[in-house]
Amino acid sequence: MSRSLVTSIMMLSLLIPSACAASASSPQVASPSSATAAVATDNEYTLAPGDKVRVIVFGEETLTGEYVITSGGNLSFPLVGNMKVTDKTVEQVQVALAAALADGYVNNPRVNIQVISFRPFYILGEVNRPGEYPVSTGLTLQQAVASAGGYTYRANLKRAYLKRANDTEEKLLIVKSSGPVIIRAGDTIRIGERHF
Structure with missing residues (x-):
């Protein structure tokens, strides 16, 4: 066995225990706990009475405007009427409104909703x-x-x-x-x- 190979093996044997000790003493990254998961779920803002939203229907200026969620938890929207939106996220309401408008009112509607003022x-x-x-x-x-x-x-x-x-x-x-x-x-x- 060559002298340089023996030296390399000896150096490596000295480094391995110290690396193991360092990894044992350093804090481990824990997998997300149920509490963290609950917090992440909580970050999803859901609409409720009193929220004010801006609805944009691309290419349909007469439908674009600002709307307040009613005390009954509805979005009163032209052509569609009252849509129940309480406890739904903005994304869910966008999909539901686009589907309602596509049902005989607007060809291939593209809808964007933004919350203007939160409760x-x-x-x-x-x-x-x-x-x-x-x-x-x-x-x-x-x-x-x-x-x-x-x-x-x-x-x-x-x-x-x-x-x-x-x-x-x-x-x-x-x-x-x-x-x-x-x-x-x-x-x-x-x-x-x-x-x-």
Whole structure:
């Protein structure tokens, strides 16, 4: 065996254990947990009463315009009438509206929908500016608090209370262990006082 080959083998045998130790000590990339998957699903904004949308039907100027989702959860659209859109994503409504228009009204309709104004969320309690704020896709609890001017000095930083738009009661959130909590349109957040 040549001297250079022996030297190479010895160097390699020294490097392998240190590489293994480094990989053992470095943080592993975990597969997405169910909590992360739930957050990703939560990022899908669904329409509901109070949302304002702009509907563009390419080549059909008379149909293009701004529409407000009615209190019944409908999009009242010319030719088609009332379409139920509550709890549907913008993409789902685009497909449904294009299909409805293609059914004897418009040849090969191309529809684009944009949300112009989102329903707000509400934040109460120990924040500097409690009130109503516009929601955005993927808005977290921490971002919601930041938009309200941050916590007051009396705020309990470990707990928050969240009432979803369709719930009757608020739920306690343990902030550190809950992971990222996505705030949806119509939600009410309450930040309580800490006990001194």
